[in-house]
Amino acid sequence: MDKKVFERLNQLAISYDIVEHPPALTTEEADRYIEGLEGVRTKSMFLTNKKKTAYYLLIMDDQKQLDMDLFRDLVGANRIRMASSDSLMEKMQLPAGTVSIFGLLNNMDKDIQVYFDQEILSQPILTFHPNINSKTIFVKTEDVLRFIEDLGFTVTTVKI
Numbered sequence: 001m002d003k004k005v006f007e008r009l010n011q012l013a014i015s016y017d018i019v020e021h022p023p024a025l026t027t028e029e030a031d032r033y034i035e036g037l038e039g040v041r042t043k044s045m046f047l048t049n050k051k052k053t054a055y056y057l058l059i060m061d062d063q064k065q066l067d068m069d070l071f072r073d074l075v076g077a078n079r080i081r082m083a084s085s086d087s088l089m090e091k092m093q094l095p096a097g098t099v100s101i102f103g104l105l106n107n108m109d110k111d112i113q114v115y116f117d118q119e120i121l122s123q124p125i126l127t128f129h130p131n132i133n134s135k136t137i138f139v140k141t142e143d144v145l146r147f148i149e150d151l152g153f154t155v156t157t158v159k160i
Contacts, residue, residue, distance in 0.1 A: 002102075002130040002131050002132045002135060004105055004131070005102045005105065005130040005131050005137075006130070008105060008147070009139075009147070012143075012146065012147060012150060014139065014140075014143040014146070014147060015140075015143075016137050016138060016139045016143075017037075017137070017138040018130070018135055018136070018137050018138070019033060019034050019037070019135065019136045019138075020134060020135050021033035021034075021134060021135070021136065022134060023097075023133045023134045024097075024129075024133050024134070025096075025097040025133060026097075027041060027042075027043050027062035028062075030129070030133070030136055031062065033136065034127065034136050037138065038124070038125055038138075039123075039125035039126060039127040039138045040061055040120045040123045040125065040126050040127065041061065041062040041063070041127055042059050042060065042061065042062060042100075042120065042126050042127055042128055043059070043060055043061065043062040043064070043066075044057060044058070044059050044099045044100045044101065044128065044129075045057070045058045045060075045066065045082065045099065046082070046083045046087070046088050046091075046092065046099045046103075046112075047071070047080050047081065047082060047083055048080070048081060048082075048083040048084075048087060049077040049078065049079060049080060050077075050078060050079040050081070052083075052087065054075075054077060054113065055083060055087070055091055055111060055112045055113065056071075056075060056080070056112065056113050056114075056115060057099070057101070057103075057104070057112050057113070057114050057115065058071065058115045058116075058117075058158075058160075059101065059114075059115070059116045059117065059120070059126075060116070060117035060119075060120060060160055061117065061119060061120050064117065064119075064160060066160065067160065068080050068081070070160065071115075071158070071160065074115075074158045075113070075115070088103075091106075091107055091109075091111070091112060092104070092106050092107055092112070093106040094106070094131060097133050098129050098131055098132060098133050099129075100128035100129050100130070100131065101114070101128055101144060101147065101148055102128060102129075102130050102131045103131060104148060104151050104153055105131075105151065110151075110152050110153065112153070113154075113156065114148055114153050114154065114155050114156065115155075115156050115157075115158050116155055116156070116157055116158070117157075117158060117159070117160040118157045118158065118159050119159075119160070120141075121141060121145075121157060123141060124140060124141060125138050125139065125140055125141065126138075126139060126140075126141050126144050127139075128144075
């Protein structure tokens with residue numbers, strides 16, 4: 001599954017570092033394998049509104065807690081919740097535990113709104129799973145944004 005990610009990064013001449021490790025289902029677990037390396041440990045959350053008519057990918061520091069009410073207000077939705085595993089598979093073709101910006105490669109409908117907590121955008125390097133939870137990839141922040149925009153998505157910055 002991650003082959004597509006690396007092909008696209010190479011196509012865009014985006015450099016990256018990668019750490020292979022045992023599968024990690026949580027950010028806390030993944031953090032243990034990359035301790036001491038430079039880069040913001042990100043948490044990628046795939047969210048939806050109550051009626052499943054809008055989908056959101058929110059990227060933030062994995063040490064932060066999401067205030068769902070605040071995010072709901074920021075995006076102007078009535079209710080926000082974590083999207084189901086079925087929605088994740090339908091929209092990003094990913095199983096739970098592998099959500100990241102790289103799942104946008106699989107969203108042909110371009111119907112996921114992408115949000116970044118502004119706090120992490122000032123950091124030089126961000127980390128993600130490259131559509132598989134047995135690897136962590138380190139990418140320069142400006143390259144992450146370029147990658148997303150090249151796919152045809154717009155990044156919205158929010159203060160969480």
